[in-house]
Amino acid sequence: MRTCLIVTLTLLTLAYPAIVYLGIQNTSPAVFASVLLIITLLRLFFSRGRADYRQTVILIVMAVYSFVTALINSEWALRMYPVIISFCMAAVFAITLFEQESLIEQLSKIAGKTITTNAKRYTRKLTGVWAVVLAANGVISLFFATYASLKTWAFYCGFLSYLIFAFLFFIELIYRQYYIKKYGA
Structure with a gap:
């Protein structure tokens, strides 16, 4: 049940741009933001004890964003959701470049992979690539x-x-x- 709810909430989050596009003519931005706030709070509640600090921080940022957007009732603010997510994710990837293990190395270890010196170098560079791509996506999303x-x-965003x-x-992958x-990594 918990997994099903988490998957449903994640899918709703991914479909956010399409949902806004299809419903904004009939629904105020404050309603969308309130629903997003509820989804974010549910994700935060159901991920407690399972999420690392980075995921928790992103969910808290999104909860604050949703709350403020509901208060100001702005369509433009609604459009900022993909921007904020992209920049938060870019920051998560980038910050781990200053840690002992990059994010992709951490994920590889969780998946049970053995990390050689070459693999460590590769995962660090790949983490940097994803940080840049996510930041670029944030800029493009902001423009749109x-x-x-x-x-x-x-x-674009959806x-x-x-x-x-x-x-x-x-x-x-290729x-x-x-x-x-x-x-031989």
Whole structure:
């Protein structure tokens, strides 16, 4: 039940741009922000004890953002959601570059992978790549939120950006195989 709810809440979060686009004509931004606040608080509640501090901080930032957006009742503020998520995630990736283990190395270890010196170097560079891509996505999302139509914003933030992430992930999987063969990582 808990897993089903977490998956449902995550899917609703991913569908956020499409939901805003389809419903903004009939619903005030404050209602969307209030629903987002409830979803965020539920995610925070159900992830307690399972989330690391980074996930908790992002959820708290999103709860504050949702609360403020509900108060100011602004469509533009609603459009800031993908911007804030992108910059928060970019920061999470980037901050771990200053730690002993990068985020991708940490995730690899959790998955049971053995991390060689070459793999450590590779995961650190890949973490940097994702930090840059996420920051760039934040800038692009900010541009669309500020200057584009709602339809264009929803298309980029709710579809095209996900395709870009999937493409990067797919290319990285292919390159990783090459890297492993070449360097034995």
